[in-house]
Amino acid sequence: MIPALAAPSAVAAPIDVSGLNTSAWQSSVLGPSTADVHPVQVEGRGEVAHPQSLLKSHGPATTLTTKAGGPPASVLLDFGKEVGGTPYLDLTRVTGSPTLTLVTAEARQYIRTPASTTVSAAAASGSTQIPLASAGNLETGNTITFTPATGTPVTRTITGFDATARTVTVKPALPAALAAGTAVATSPGAPSSDESRGLAGVGGPDTFQPTGPGRLTGGFHGGFRFALLTVSSLGSVNLSSAGLDFQAFRATPADYQGWFLSSEDDLNRMWYSGAYTLQMNLKAPGLNGLPDARIYDGAKRDRSIWTGDLLVQIPTLLTSLGKAGATYVKSSLDVLLATQRADGAFPGSPDFSKRTSPAGSPLFYSNNYSGYGARAFIDYFRYTGDKAYLTAALPALRKELAYNDTFLSTDNLVVSNDRDYWQATQTGEVTKYSIDYYVLLKEMSWLERSVGSAALADGDDAKAEAVKTAVISKLWNPQLGAYGQSSAKPDVLVEDANALALQYGFVPEGKEAGVLAAMKSLWTPYGAIMGPGLQDPTGHTIEPFANGMETAGRFAVGDTTGALDLMKRTWGPMIDKKNPLYTGAFWEFKNSTGGVNRATASLAHGWAASPSVQLTEQLLGVKPVGAGYQSWSIAPHPGSVRWASGAVPTAYGTIKTEWTSDPRSGRFTLTVQAPEHTTGTITVPVGRTSVVTVNGRAGKDFGSGANSSGGYVTLTVPDGTSQIIVS
Structure with missing residues (x-):
C-alpha cells in the first residue's frame, strides 16, 4: 500500500x-590555512631556554644547550594533527660544533625507542661501567634498569656510553654484581623515527651540522604529528622559529566541492577526518621525483598505490574534492594500466618497493586484489562519467576479468591459495573471494551496458548469478546462522564475508537478523574483530577496512542503528583528541585493546576512510x-x-x-x-x-x-x- x-x-x-x-x-575542515605550519605545543628536555617561543612569532630565542655529562637538549614539537612536508629550523646563533638530529612520528609513543639488550659480561659490585650486548638507543640522562633472573631490579642514570666499545656508564655505582645475560632496558629511550624509509623511499632522521645562523630544511616526511629536535653533540643553538612546509594536498573550505553536516558532532568529525586522511594520502605532481599525481595508501607508509585501498579512497575523494581529486585517481589508474601483466592481472600495488627507484616496482599481491584493481576503474567512471577514459581501458578490464575467472571451480566458487587485506592466506572455496568475484562481474556488467557490449553484460550477469547460487547453497552454515570463512574452514565466523553477503543480497531470505546478531558477537568496545582467532602478522585483530564493509552491510539491510553504533566504536576513538594516537586522520588497524602494535602502523590510512562516503551515501x-x-x-x-x-x-x-x-x-x-x-x-x-x-x-x-x-x-x-x- x-x-x-x-x-x-x-x-x-x-x-x-x-x-x-x-x-x-x-x-570542521582540518587542512591548514597556509602552507607554513607551526607546532601548537612544545616541550623541552635537558637544558632548554624559552621553548614556548617556538609557538609565537616573537619573544626571546629558544636555546638548546648540550654539555658534557648532561642529557642532550631537545624539544618535542607537536603539530596537533597529521602533517606532511619538509620541516625547517631558523637558527640565529650557533655555539661550538653541535650536531642536530630531527626525527618524526605519528604517535608520541614511537618518537623515542627504549634500549632492550643484555649485560654481555659479568659486572662487579661497585662498577660504574657495564658492558652491553648492544649500545643501540642509549641516551645520556635516561634511566637504565638491570633486571637479574633472580633478585631486585636495579635502576640507575646513564651518564655516558661508548657505542664502539658497547659500554654504558652509570651513576651511582652498582650495589651488587650483575651476571652476564642480565636484561637491560632504558626509559624513555633515544630519538627514533616511525617511518619505513626503505619501503617508502622518504623519511627517516634528518641530521644537521650548522656552523652559523640561517635556515635548515629537512627531507620530505610524508606523515607525522610529532617532531623531536635534539642537540646530540656538545654545543648550543638559538632558534627563532621551527615549522613545516606543508606538501600534502592542502584543502581549505574553498577546495571542498562536497560537504556534510548533521545533528551529531561525532559523525561530522568523522566525515572530515576521512576527507583529511585522503588529502594526506595524495602525492602532488613533481613531488619526490615523480611527475604524476598519485593516491598513496598511507601518508608515511607504504606511500604506494594499493587497489584494495582505492575502493574506499576513490569515492571518498571524489565526493569531497570532486574534479581536483579526479586528477589523482586517473593518474593512479594509469600506473595500474602500465603495470598490468600479460595474463591480465593487475598488481595489488603497482609501485610498491622504493628501494631501487622512486617510481617503485609492481607487487602482484593477490588475485583478489587484482579484481579490486578493475573495480577501481569502474568506480572512477561511476563518479566522474569519464566515458572516453573507460572506453579506452575496457579491453584491459576484460583481460583482468578473464584472469580472475581462472580461479573459479567447477562449483562456480573461487578457489585460491591467496592473500587478502589482513596479509593472511585463505584456502579452499573462499566465501569472501567468491562474493568479491560476483561483485566484479556485476560491476563489469554495468560498465559493459554503459560503454561496451550488451551481450557481454548478459554473460557477466549470468555468471554472477551462478556464483551467488553456489555461495548460498554450498557455503552457508546453518549452525552458525551465517557464512563461514571457506569450505576449508566452514565453522570460522568471519566479519568480511558476512558483511558483503548483507550488502549484496547473499543472505537467505529471512535470515538477515541472525547474521546481524552473529556479526555483533565479534564486536568489542573498539570495533569488530575479523573473526575468532584471526589476526594480521603483528597481532592486529580489528581492521577498519573490514569494519567499513560491515557498516555498509548493516545500512543495506536497514540496520542504521547498528551501522552507526559500530562506526562510533571503530572510528570514535580516532577522532578523540585525548587519544594518544590521535592524528585527525584514520588508522590502518587496531589491536584488541584499541591501540596499534608496531611503530610503522599507519595512522593516516586511506582504506579506513569509509565513514566519509557512507555518511554521504547512506545517512545523507x-x-x-x-x-x-x-x-x-x-x-x-x-x-x-x-x-x-x-x-x-x-x-x-x-x-x-x-x-x-x-x-x-x-x-x-x-x-x-x-x-x-x-x-x-x-x-x-x-x-x-x-x-x-x-x-x-x-x-x-x-x-x-x-x-x-x-x-x-x-x-x-x-x-x-x-x-x-x-x-
Whole structure:
C-alpha cells in the first residue's frame, strides 16, 4: 500500500532552500590555512631556554644547550594533527660544533625507542661501567634498569656510553654484581623515527651540522604529528622559529566541492577526518621525483598505490574534492594500466618497493586484489562519467576479468591459495573471494551496458548469478546462522564475508537478523574483530577496512542503528583528541585493546576512510546510479539522527540536499536541488498512515511513479528543486 499523496493545493508553498547553502560545515575542515605550519605545543628536555617561543612569532630565542655529562637538549614539537612536508629550523646563533638530529612520528609513543639488550659480561659490585650486548638507543640522562633472573631490579642514570666499545656508564655505582645475560632496558629511550624509509623511499632522521645562523630544511616526511629536535653533540643553538612546509594536498573550505553536516558532532568529525586522511594520502605532481599525481595508501607508509585501498579512497575523494581529486585517481589508474601483466592481472600495488627507484616496482599481491584493481576503474567512471577514459581501458578490464575467472571451480566458487587485506592466506572455496568475484562481474556488467557490449553484460550477469547460487547453497552454515570463512574452514565466523553477503543480497531470505546478531558477537568496545582467532602478522585483530564493509552491510539491510553504533566504536576513538594516537586522520588497524602494535602502523590510512562516503551515501543518502550522476538516488537512512545536509559534486553540477526527521511525530522533510539534465529518485521513510506531499502538492507524475516497500516510498523526480514532506 502506497501512503496517501496529499491533494493538490491551489498554490504550491514556497520551498525553503536556505539551509542547502549553509557554511557551518567549514569550521570542521582540518587542512591548514597556509602552507607554513607551526607546532601548537612544545616541550623541552635537558637544558632548554624559552621553548614556548617556538609557538609565537616573537619573544626571546629558544636555546638548546648540550654539555658534557648532561642529557642532550631537545624539544618535542607537536603539530596537533597529521602533517606532511619538509620541516625547517631558523637558527640565529650557533655555539661550538653541535650536531642536530630531527626525527618524526605519528604517535608520541614511537618518537623515542627504549634500549632492550643484555649485560654481555659479568659486572662487579661497585662498577660504574657495564658492558652491553648492544649500545643501540642509549641516551645520556635516561634511566637504565638491570633486571637479574633472580633478585631486585636495579635502576640507575646513564651518564655516558661508548657505542664502539658497547659500554654504558652509570651513576651511582652498582650495589651488587650483575651476571652476564642480565636484561637491560632504558626509559624513555633515544630519538627514533616511525617511518619505513626503505619501503617508502622518504623519511627517516634528518641530521644537521650548522656552523652559523640561517635556515635548515629537512627531507620530505610524508606523515607525522610529532617532531623531536635534539642537540646530540656538545654545543648550543638559538632558534627563532621551527615549522613545516606543508606538501600534502592542502584543502581549505574553498577546495571542498562536497560537504556534510548533521545533528551529531561525532559523525561530522568523522566525515572530515576521512576527507583529511585522503588529502594526506595524495602525492602532488613533481613531488619526490615523480611527475604524476598519485593516491598513496598511507601518508608515511607504504606511500604506494594499493587497489584494495582505492575502493574506499576513490569515492571518498571524489565526493569531497570532486574534479581536483579526479586528477589523482586517473593518474593512479594509469600506473595500474602500465603495470598490468600479460595474463591480465593487475598488481595489488603497482609501485610498491622504493628501494631501487622512486617510481617503485609492481607487487602482484593477490588475485583478489587484482579484481579490486578493475573495480577501481569502474568506480572512477561511476563518479566522474569519464566515458572516453573507460572506453579506452575496457579491453584491459576484460583481460583482468578473464584472469580472475581462472580461479573459479567447477562449483562456480573461487578457489585460491591467496592473500587478502589482513596479509593472511585463505584456502579452499573462499566465501569472501567468491562474493568479491560476483561483485566484479556485476560491476563489469554495468560498465559493459554503459560503454561496451550488451551481450557481454548478459554473460557477466549470468555468471554472477551462478556464483551467488553456489555461495548460498554450498557455503552457508546453518549452525552458525551465517557464512563461514571457506569450505576449508566452514565453522570460522568471519566479519568480511558476512558483511558483503548483507550488502549484496547473499543472505537467505529471512535470515538477515541472525547474521546481524552473529556479526555483533565479534564486536568489542573498539570495533569488530575479523573473526575468532584471526589476526594480521603483528597481532592486529580489528581492521577498519573490514569494519567499513560491515557498516555498509548493516545500512543495506536497514540496520542504521547498528551501522552507526559500530562506526562510533571503530572510528570514535580516532577522532578523540585525548587519544594518544590521535592524528585527525584514520588508522590502518587496531589491536584488541584499541591501540596499534608496531611503530610503522599507519595512522593516516586511506582504506579506513569509509565513514566519509557512507555518511554521504547512506545517512545523507546521495548515490550515483548513472555514470557521473546523470541519474542518481537520494535515500536517507536517518535512524536516530535528527537532521543532515550536504552537497555532492557531479559531472553535471552539484547536488545539494537536506533532511529533518522527527521519529516521534513521524514527520520527515527532504529538500533537494539537482543539476540540469539529470534525473533521480527520492526515497523517504513513511508509516502506514503517512501523508506525502511533493512541492506542496501531488502531481500525477509522482502518483504514478511512486512505489512503496519496507517502510519507504520512492518517487521519481526531475532536475531542479524538489521538497518531499511526510507527515
